[in-house]
Amino acid sequence: MAGKPKLYYFDGRGKMESIRWLLAAAGVEFEEKFLETREQYEKLLQSGSLLFQQVPLVEIDGMKMVQTRAILNYIAGKYNLYGKDLKERAWIDMYVEGTTDLMGMIMQLPLQSAEMREKNLALIIERAKTRYFPVYEKALKDHGHDYLVGNKFSWADIQLLEAILMVEECKPDILSAFPQLQAFKGRISNIPTIKKFLQPGSQRKPPADDKYIANRGKCCLTSVRFHFPQLLLKYL
């Protein structure tokens, strides 16, 4: 059945957030079905809709798509956000994999002990500053274009903005040594579809206030509910 894509997930960022970003940036309206109880999740499992018994699940173009990366690839391809040829796609893939790794580190934090979290937070900041952000800074500086690949807006740009904002939640001044990224952030945030997504009331999900690290405020946490610890392990 054609119509808006329908997203099945918890009411939180987790692995679905990058998909929300991509759809929003592409100007695609989507619906969401939040899994709030164990029963709802069991029902979805019984329905046979989950190919590998896991969410995210996105119903799109008659398919019940699972596996975050598969879903993202499809959306990027469908909405012309994946470059014009194989080589541009290769570069977009490399850039996206980098930001995915960085955001993946941040996503793990809620699952860790307070001590591990402290240690990993420091590692994330260090990696952002020395391994990841310099790559994108250099790419933008070298070609002087507005976008990362092929002088055209692509999935790589969307995911880089998402990553920048996520790291800034941990360390607001993280971009202080990265002037290109600061300008990039300004530019991409102003793209109408993205600007809309960044407004309050959009489908973008907030980070959680974690009672376990109360003093840190809103820092780098995905607002994954802790109702189903086993499910967290399953879907992660």
Next chain:
Amino acid sequence: MSGKPRLHYVNARGRMEPIRWLLAAAGVEFEEAFLETKDDLKKLQTNGDLLFQQVPMVEIDGMKMVQTRAILSYIAGKYNLYGKDLKERALIDMYVEGLADLNELITSNFFQPADKKEEHLATVMDKATTRYFPVYEKVRGHGQDFLVGNKLSRADVQLLEIILLVEESKPDILAKFPLLQSFKAKTSNIPNIKKFLQPGSQRKLPIQEKDIPRLMQIFH
């Protein structure tokens, strides 16, 4: 400089193995530069050859590609192992990501503490037989030789790779999956793949316990 792709990694399966499989299945000859010491890795890093300071790295078509998925997608696309359109690619991607998850589960067994290894392996085998293999058995039930689009794709190559990997831990793992048994037989006989499965090919052996400290030392 054009020529054969050149793979930079340690002399082990690790994250490079699916790439070796795919190149081999596509009939593409490739060279390998093995990292033997930490200095070898450092050299690549200081040369600026590694976009995110990590291997795998594959020199191919004038690019120094990193990130396993990016490399696999490029090779699959270039050698027509990625379906004919977006929807076929979507299906291939779903199948391949499932197999990658199973692969991670299996390889993570090495990093479990000794007293947890057996239990972990049992969990992995359980997942293989209840979550993953039934999916591919069912697809094979549609009666075609290949998983997607009635044509060899990276999904088939990767499924064979994973089946063989799981069998190394549990030789009878396919006992309840007759269609996967015939898939295994058929796919193993595809000439490029058959060649890769022969001794002396660039396919790497399973990791030995004794190798782990040496390999860890290169990366940590």
